[in-house]
Amino acid sequence: MTNRPLLEELMEALRCLPGVGPKSAQRMAFYLLERDREGGRQLSRVLGESMERIGHCSRCRTLSETDICSLCSNPRRDDGQICVVETPSEVVAIEQATDYRGRYFVLGGHLSPLDGIGPREIGLDLFERRLAEGNIQELILATNPTVEGEATAHYIGEMARARGVRVTRIAHGVPLGGDLEYVDGGTLSHAFSGRREF
Amino acid sequence: MTNRPLLEELMEALRCLPGVGPKSAQRMAFYLLERDREGGRQLSRVLGESMERIGHCSRCRTLSETDICSLCSNPRRDDGQICVVETPSEVVAIEQATDYRGRYFVLGGHLSPLDGIGPREIGLDLFERRLAEGNIQELILATNPTVEGEATAHYIGEMARARGVRVTRIAHGVPLGGDLEYVDGGTLSHAFSGRREF
Known part of the structure; x- marks a missing residue:
């Protein structure tokens, strides 16, 4: 060679x-x-x-060696909740860190019209069919807190609201153990305006 | 599975x-x-x-995909000089940092009698045959400047002197206890050209 x-x-x-x-x-x-x-x-x-x-789960689009991944085929997980993330590694991060027991949907990116990435490219036709099944009560938006991630979250949130599904977004603010002094202004501003009763 | x-x-x-x-x-x-x-x-x-x-060169014991490595089979290199190192990565380091054009011999370690590593385990029977060929005028000892490396250098130096071969040691300038593989090129080059009678 x-x-x-x-x-x-x-x-x-x-x-x-x-x-x-x-x-x-x-x-x-x-x-x-x-x-x-x-x-x-x-x-x-x-x-x-x-x-x-290893390909992609035909239901949630995460990485999987079987047509339907183990998270989608697990009968003990809650069909009433679905969490939308950008990448498969975020599914792993959430599984490791939280006690979330619902389903997932992996976009494989975010909306970016200038790069030719529209709703179909991030699998929203498939997601629409998931919504149409009618089991979902809560959509949890866990896209990244970037401009594109927020825009994508907004778009998907509207899709779900149109079907009467409750839409939530994971909280953004000062990270635990973080030092207020070194947190960037955007995060601090977001944490401030998003303050809650204590 | x-x-x-x-x-x-x-x-x-x-x-x-x-x-x-x-x-x-x-x-x-x-x-x-x-x-x-x-x-x-x-x-x-x-x-x-x-x-x-990838196995080992049957002449100098460095890593090689052919029976005789490219350094040993290169007719333009000087048979009068042989440089003894502990590992194949040190051959690469010396080739990259210096203009040495002689041959090499790779021990694959150093003498360590307590671990059962004697002259045969580091290939000194093969090295003795190299000396017996009679071409070598200078032996350059480039074992690591550790206690075991020094002891090994001393042992090999005596083998060569017994055959009337000039024996040199790369200059100290390489910090004691340091690992040859991780020394910067300038220091290694300096140590190489500043070698002295051993």
Whole structure:
């Protein structure tokens, strides 16, 4: 195929990983070759299989190796609540941090008309069908607190309200353990105007 | 095979890489699945091939996909000089930082009698045969400046002196207790050109 040494190819290939530069790639390559060949073989196998077999859940669009993901097929979760997030990693973050037991819907991004990303590109035709099933009582909007995330939340909120579904948005404010002095102005302003009875 | 989700297996497998904990592994897995499947496939392929095909040069013991590595088979390099290092990554470091054009010998460690690592385990039988070939005029000792590295340098130095070979040691300037692999290029180059009779 190529005339390049395989070791160089390996270092180059390792750089596809986020946060891995030339030095880290070199360290990883030598580490695997000299100390953990079995780990390297296992990673090669699982990685190849993952790239081929992990697709998207046809119901919530999160990453899944089955047509319907384990969260969607779990009969013990609450069909009355649905949480909308931008990416699959946010599903994992919410599962790990909260005791939420409802369903999810993964947009895979946010509305961005200038980049040609409209409602269909973030799966809102599929989401409309979820709303039409009629089970959902509460829609929890957990898109990112960015301009695009807010606009997307607004758009989806309107879709749900049109069907009489209660719409909530996760709270935004000063993070726990954060120092008021170092929080950015936008967050502080948001936290201030969103104050609640104590 | 297992009942574990493939995505979990992928995150677990990525942790065989040095410096990659659970959070980084999760980030890497999602990144590859959502943004760079082609990179992931390529990494899987090259990694698997590397683990099978990269072995050790039968002449200098560095990592090589051929029986004799490119440094040993290069006819333009000087057979009169041989540089002894502990690991293959140190060969790369020296090649990148210096203009050394001689040969190498990779010990793959250092003498450590208490761990059962004697002369044979670090390839000194093979090295003795290199000395017996009679071409070598200068032996450059570039083992790490640690207690074990110094002891190993001393032992190898005596082997070479017994055959009338000039023995040099790279200059101290490399901090004691430091690891050759992580020294900056300028220091390494300085230490290399400033080598003295040993």
